[in-house]
Amino acid sequence: MSHRRILYKTVTERVLAHGAVAWCLEPTVRIARKLSTIQHPFLLAISGAYRTTSTAALQVILSIPPLHLQLQREALGTALFRLRLPLSTNVSDIDPSEIDEKATGWSTHPSEHLSPTQISLDAGGNINTGLRIYTDGSKTERGVGAAFCVLTDVNITYRWSTRPYLRNTVFQAEILALLKAVEHAVSLPTQQLTYSSRQPSQHQFSSKPKESQFNCPENLQVTP
Secondary structure, eight states, X not given: OHHHHHHIIIIIHHHHHTTHHHHOSXXXXXXXXXXXXXXXXXXXXXXXXXXXXXXXXXXXXXXXOOHHHHHHHHHHHIIIIISOOOOOTTTXXXXXXXXXXXXXXXXXXXXXXXXXXXXXOSOOOSOOSSEEEEEEXXXXXXXXXXXXXXXXTTEEEEEEEEOOOTTOOHHHHHXXXXXXXXXXXXXXXXXXXXXXXXXXXXXXXXXXXXXOSOOOOTTSOOOO
């Protein structure tokens, strides 16, 4: 029964729905009866019921809506959200001009508008005071590890680590550590700096990525 239902939904309905916005926004009784006649043999084939079973009963048993209502629903969606057509109040009271349009892409890349205080790919130097967040990702024959720690002056105030799947790469581990560090940084009340032990964007294209001056302290162990 399941494959017959899928065949009906993906083939029969799709064929009948073609151009429905032109003729099924307000289906007449004649159109509804014609579509019910078309739908009946397909519902019989899906359910295996007797030929004398009514279309309405089959629709309830199979949880398949009447065909004219299904096509009307899709026609209304196409008219409002894609064609932005004004509809009569008998059909819908939604004003197409009040519907938000879906964003289709970036006109400019977000990285072109970053403030210098937001992100920098340069090494931070020998900074050992204030609130800092260090991230790292590594991989050995025993597994993959990702971690970050929060330092206030010389004290570790928070640490996080995880073991991704063995199939994950070092780049993925570093990105995961950066993601978790940023999520944690958002919850902090004070301003902080986040340092990565590697530059992930360079690591993606280089087998020997440039090492930053900052690494997680030795007492923060990432167990693979």
